[in-house]
Amino acid sequence: MQFMTILWQEYVLFKAKFWSITTGTMIAPVLYLIAFGWGLGSGMQVGGSSYIDFVIPGIIALTTMTVSFSTIANDINISRTYTMTFEEFMIAPVSMLVLALGKITAGALRGLYSAFIIILLAMIFRAGLQVDGYLLLLTTLNCLVFSALGFTAGLLIQSHGDMAKFNSFIITPMSFLCGTFFPLDRMPSGIKEFIWLLPLTHTTLALRDRGSDILSAFIHPVVLLLYLLIFLVVGVMICNRAE
Amino acid sequence: MIDDGEEVVERGKANLLVFESLTKKYGAITAVDNLNLKIGRSEFFGLLGPNGAGKTTTIRMLSTLTTPSSGSIYIDGLKIDRNLTGIKARIGVVPQHMNLEGEMTAWQNLELHGRLYGLKKEARQQRIEELLEFTELSDRAHDLARKLSGGMKRKLMIARALMHRPEILLMDEPTVGLDAAVRRKMWDLMKGLNKNGLTVLLTTHYIEEAEILCGRVGLMNGGKLVELDTPDNLIAKTGRFVLEYFENGETRSRFFASRQDAIQSAAGMEGGVNIRPANLEDTFITLTNRKVGG
Ligand SMILES: Nc1ncnc2c1ncn2[C@@H]1O[C@H](COP(=O)(O)OP(=O)(O)OP(=O)(O)O)[C@@H](O)[C@H]1O
Ligand SMILES: [Mg+2]
16 A cells, blocks of 8 residues: 555656656667667677677666666655755654655666667667567666665765765676676676676666577576565665664 | 643653753753653643743743753653664654745645655645645745745745654744734644644743643743643632732832732732732742742
8 A cells, every 4th residue: 555655756746847847857878779779889899799689788788787776875865964855754653664765666667668668769769679578677686786776875865965975886886897898708807796796787688688598598687686585675774763 | 640640641642752851051051951741642632831931941842853861762662862864753743943044935845745755746736725725825825935024934834844744743832923823823723723633742931822722831930840720720820810019119010810809809909009910920920939938
């Protein structure tokens, strides 16, 4: 009931700002597609396919990450430190677990909406993208993982400036390095292994390989699930102590 | 003096709210310092004190927005906790600051609250209509909350706190920024609610407000409860009227039981004299000075 209420509120706010959200979400992926698809990509080949086909899974992974993360991190942060509307949820007869699940799901849905937009754009740009259950599963997991991270960050981070720092030092580097724009094996060893541990890497690899290798097709979602679980548990713990 | 107050509670009503050695520290600041207090069912209780006395911190601990550093709060014998949803549903909160969802309409703000507290659709709609009428906001129901005036926002926050028919209403300076007429209406509104059995815990800077509304008043300073009494007794302790006059280059004040006494005393004085009803600051300063003096 309260879980649905949280989603209902997000829906009301989403509906009210539908066009600004939609156009805002489109800008970055369109730029990526122009720069890396048309600009660089026409003559370039990576691993036997055209660069635009190579880069689309990366764009899906990084866009759903940033959208899920920043939607929920900013929402929690602003409603906790500026509009104070987070209090309404804290005083309500809602357990912190339900509150966390509701907010995380809401953020993930916004991430999925951005994925939907990219898939439409990919069709317009005539990129070869196969939409199937596996892509949906991995994208959803990716959204949930980063929404959960956003929930935790939104609760922990006190100011808008610190939030920007978190973005610059963690989210932006991940969006470029986790196999999104170029294959991971071009990275020096040592760094490569570290990047392999990051959640976004698993989304990118999984979306690109598509279960060609059964073992890794299985490992990627499991790693993402683990991350989700950890972020959720930490988020609820912090929510229990948040002031 | 604190015992005087206790008697009033013991005289009939069961203790609905119990604060036990409640303490909240923020680093070196002790915002609430070993607060012990019992509030009876259907009581209208006022928490007074100057800026930074610890009133908001007390309310925030009661509404589980802040956790105590030590001590506890009981509602009907149950210790409050952020995850005890049953207890939380019995409280309604009107915070000191605006915390409406500005991008949602007045109606949607109430609906959000009703849904969070588990009201069914029909009960919810009926209650929203009822409360919008009660707070004279019916014609603004579909305006965004951020577009309402300050007073309307306050009224909407009160309506919201009442949505789920709480047993206990916590109000943190609910009448600040309201014009005289609206303030008076709010007082009637609160009094009516209390008559119907609602237990109210109100904080305010205005002793006239406490005098009109509260059966009992606790005076806080520096996180401590320094006085606990009926408003009448509290004001009588200093004098109901203040005579302010200018002498030797500074403004001084004297207290009197009635305006007549003050006027008589002012008769011989030269220059600007001002006679006004005593307020909390007067009462407060006098009471604490008296204590320091012995
Ligand atoms: N989040 C916080 N962090 C640090 N100190 C705080 C915090 N909240 C309150 N305080 C401190 O606790 C003390 C009590 O503050 P509180 O807001 O409870 O006072 P108040 O009685 O409500 O005052 P006012 O009448 O101004 O609203 C103050 O010294 C304040 O600075
Ligand atoms: Mg206050």
